[in-house]
Amino acid sequence: MYLKWQRTETTFLCITEAAKVVSIRTGAPKRLWTCFEKGPGSFPGVPFNNGCIRVDIKRVSVDSNSCSTNVSRSCATSSHENIAKADEAFSLGKDLTGQEVSQVRSWPMGSTEGSPNDLLTLLRAASTTTASGVTAQRAVVACISVYQDLPRSVDRGAFWQLASRNLGPRRSEIDAAIRTWNELSSRGEEGDGSDAGQATLRGAKLLQDACQPPYVTLFRRIAQQPEGIQLLVRMREDMLEEAGRAAAASAPVRAMSESLRTLLSDWFSTGIMRLERISWKTSPAALLEKVVAGEAVHSIRGWRDLRRRLGRRKRLFAFFHPSMPEEPLVLLHTALTDSVAARMADVLLPSEEEDEAPGVASGRPERGPSDRQRADGGPTVTTAVFYSISSTQPGLRGVELGNFLIKQAAQELQREIPTLQMLVTLSPIPGFRQWLEERMHRELQGEEEDEQGAGLARMRRQLLTDAEASRCLEVLPHTAPSGRRACCQAAAVASLSEALSSDEWRANPKALDALKPILMRLCAHYLLRERRRKSALDPVANFHLRNGAWLWRINWDADASNAGLSRSYGMMVNYRYILDDIEQNNRNYTEEGHIAASNNVMELLPNDN
Template identity: 35%
Template sequence: MNARRGRSGLQGVFERIGVWSRSPRNPAEHHELSSRDLGRLDRVFKRLTDTTELSGRRRLAAELVTLWAEDVPPARANLLRALAEGALPDDAQRVALGVLGSSSPEVGAPARQRLELLADAQRAVRTRADAILDELGAAPGGVRFLVELRAAAIDVAARDDDAAASALDLLVQARLQVLMTPALIELRRLDWDTPASLLQRVAALEKVHPIESIDQLRSRLADDRAAFALFHPGMHGEPLAFVWLAFTKGIPDSLDRIIGPHAGTVPVDRADTAVFWSISSPQPGLAGMGFGNELIKATVNELRTTHPTVSTYVTLSPVPSFAQHVLATISGDEDHEEFSGAGAAPPEGVAGAGAIDQPPRTMLGTLGMNRPADEVQRLLSDDIWMVSDEAARYGGRFLKLAAEYLTDTDAGGRSPDPVANFHLGNGAQLARLCWGANRTHDGVARSLTLMANYLYEPDRLSERAGHYRTEGQVSVGDDVARLLDEASD
C-alpha cells in the first residue's frame, strides 16, 4: 500500500482508482476499460468536485487532461462517456426546470425577484459535468483538451444520434466561447521566417489544395503570395484557422493563374486585388464558432493597412456540392422515367444540335445533353472529358445551373452549398462563377471544374450578412445576375 501511495503522476492516480493495470505510456498493453471502471472514474469526478482544496482539484484535473493527451482509445472513449452522462440534467434538475418554465415574474416585478429567478435558473441548468469541465478547462493544456473533447462529442453525437454526447457538445462549446475571447486571439502572417515546425504543421493541415513539396510551400510564401493564421495561447501553436492568398491585377477566374505551373506574378506594389484561394478551419472541435469568418475579416483589416494599393478582396472558392447535386438529380430523373429525350437543344456544334425544341423538364434537358443518363453520369465523372472542348460547349449551361443552385436558399434561408453558405453568411457577394477554373481530379469530382468568386466589401459585410441570415437574400454581382436572368428566360 505504501508503495502504491508513493507512485506519482498519471499512473499512480489511476492505479489507485483501479482503471489501469499497466503503464499508460504503452497503449498496446492496456486492458479495455469495463463498466466497473466507469464507476471508478465517476468517483474520481466526485472527488474532483467535492475536494475543497484548490491544489487537489487542480492536480486531479491536470492528470485527467494528461490521460486524454496519452491518446489511448479505450480511455478516451470512457472519459467521453462519463462526461457525456454527466452533461444531461438529472431528475431533480428536470423538476426544477419544469417549475421555472411555469413561473415568471410579473411585469414591473422588483429587481430582487428577477435576480432570484435568474439564480434559480442558473442552478437548475448547471449539470454535474459543468463543475468538472470548469476544472478541466483551467488545467494546463485544458483549452486544447476541450477542443479535442468537443470534436469527439460531435463525432459520437452524429454517428450514434447520442443525446448525451450532444449535450456535452453544447456544454463544451459554451466554455470554449468564453475561453477563446477575441482579446486572446492573435492574427499572424506566415512567411519564410516563420519557425519550420509551424510551417510543416500548417502544410500538413492543408487539405483543400494539398502541399506536396517544399518548393510548393516556398511558392505559396513568395513575395506576391501570403498566408495568415489565427492562434490562441491555449492551443500551443496549433492554428485555429488559416488562409492562403495571392496578390493579383484583377480578379482571377482560374486556379491555374494562382498555383498552376505557369502562374504569373505581379509586383505587390502594383497589385489591386487580394485573392483568398484556400481557407481551412482544421479543428473539428471549433466547428460553428466562426473562426473562418474572423480570419477573413481580420486579414482584410490587416491588408487595408499594409497594402494600400489593394482595393478588392475576393475568394476563388470551390462549389463542392455541385457535382453531387447534378449527378443525383440525373439519377432522380432516371428513376422517375421523366427523361425521354425531351429537353433544350444542345449547344451549337454539339452532336444532335437542333433535334429537340421542347421546354426542359429534367436535368438532362436543362443541360441539353441528349444522351442516356448513365452515359452522361460517366462523362461528368471523366477527368479527361470534363476538360475537353466538347465539355466546354456546355459550360454556359452549367454556369446558369450553378447560379440557380447556389442562390436557391432553403426554408431556413441557407444556400445548399456549404462553402457558399459560409461566405454568404459572412456578408460576401456571389460575384462571379467560373467554368473550367479547377481542372484537377478533385475539382472535377466535387465541382465539375466550377469555382466561384465571393466578393468581400468591408463596408457592406454586416448589411449583407443580416439580409442573408434573416431573409435568405443572396447578394449577387452583375455576372451572376445575368446568368439568373438567362436561366429564367
C-alpha cells in the same frame, strides 16, 4: 515497490501496494501513472503532482502468466492480499474495449479515503459544484490522467458517452427550479420596488444554474489546468468523432459537444486572438511544417511549393491563441494580383518572380509589391485574392474564426498596399457534384420531391430545359427516346449522368461545348436556390455569404486537379468583399435568406429568377 503486471492477450493491468488499478495499456507499457497514500517526501527525486507520481518503466519482462519488476527500493512489496482485492475490483478478460471503460473500479486519486470507486463517481466529483476546491482539483487531475491513458479513440468515445449520459441536464432540478421561478415570480408581482426585482433575479439565477449541465463545470475546471484549453480542443475532436461514429445513439454527445463549442467560442474570441503573418524568411521551420500539414483546400507539395506560396506577391495570415502559441488555428492564403483571378493557375503556377523568392534565395531584403512596382514597372497590385482558408483544429469546428481572420487580414492589406481596390476569394464548390449526381439519380428514379428544402420546388420539375435536353441528345450517346417529352427528358438526363460519371468528356470538344452552359446554369442554381432552411446548401457559400460577401462570379475550368473535378467538375467561385456592404449583406442573408449576387451570376439563370 514491486509493480505486478498481469497479462491477458495484449492488455496489461498494473497493481500497486494500495491495490489500485493505475494503468491500462495495450501493448508493451512504457510509462504509467500510479498513486500512493504517502506524501511526496516519501519518494525523493520522483516528480509528484496532486497525489500522483510519474514512473518510467525501463524494462519489463512478460511471460504467458505474470511478471514483476523492481522500480524503487524505497517502496514496499505488494501483498498477495491486495492483489487479490484488485483482481476482484477489476474483471480481467479480453482486451479493453470502449464498452468496458465504465467497468473500471479504481482510478488514481492520491489517497484511498473518500476516493471514488469507479469512473462515474470520479466524473461526478470533478463536475459537482458542491465539492471542495481541493477535492474537485484532485478529481479533475485524475480525470485528465484517465482520459489521456485511454489508448484508442473508441475508448475515448465511450468515456464521453458515459459522461454525456450521466452529467447532462438534470430533469428533476430543472423542474424544481421552474416551480421556484413561478413562486418567486408570483411573489414578485405581488410586491413592489426592489423586493419584486430581487425575487425575479433570484428565481432567474436558480433556473439558470439548474439548466447548466454538470459537464459544463467539468470543462471549466479542465480549462483552469495547465494546457487545459488545448486539451479541451482535442477532447472536442474526440466528441465529434464519437458523434459521427454512433449517430443513432450520440444525441447526448452532440449536445455536450455543442455546450463545449459555446465555451470555446468565448475562450477563442477575436479580442484574444493574435493575427500574424507567416513568411518563408522569418517563420520557424516547425511552424512552416504545420502550415503544410494544415492546408486543407489545395495541398502543398513540398518545400518548393510552400516557398512559392510565400513569395513576394503572396501573403499568409494565421490566428494564434495565447493558450496554444505555437499552433496556427486558421490559415488564410492570399495572392496579390492586378485582376480578379479566375483559375488556380493564376495564383499557384510557378513564375520567375515567385520562384526566386527575394530575401530567401538571393539574400536580399524582402520588398512588398508596391516597392517592386516602383522598381521594375511590374503590374500594380489592385486585388487581393483569398484562395485558401483552412482550420487546422477539428475540435474548433463551429467556432467562428475564419470570418474574423478575413476581415482583419483585409484591413491589414489595405494599410500595407495603398493601391488595393478589390478583395475577392477564389473558392471551391465542395458540394456541387454530389448534389447534381443525387439530383440526376432522383430524376431517373421518378422522385420529384426535394427532401432538403424548397429549392427544387421553385425549380421546374425537370432538371434540364428543353433546349438543354435536345443538346444532350444531339451530342452525347443515349438510348433513342420514344418521342414523348418525358422520355426525351429522361434520356437526356441518363446520357448526362453517364457522360459525367467520368472526366473523359473534358477531352471531347463537342461534349465540352455542350455541357459547359448546362453545368454553369446548374451550378448557379445550386449556389443561389438550393437551401438548408434559409442558408445556402453549399458550406463554403454559406460561410462567405454569412460574412457579408457578394456571390460575384462562377469560373469555368478553374481547378483541373483531381480534388477540383471531384468537387465541382473543375468550377470555382469568386466571392467579393465590399467592406461598406458587409453589414447589410450579412443582415439580409441571416434574417431573410437573401443572397447578394452580381449580374454575372444572375444572368446564368434567365428562366429561374
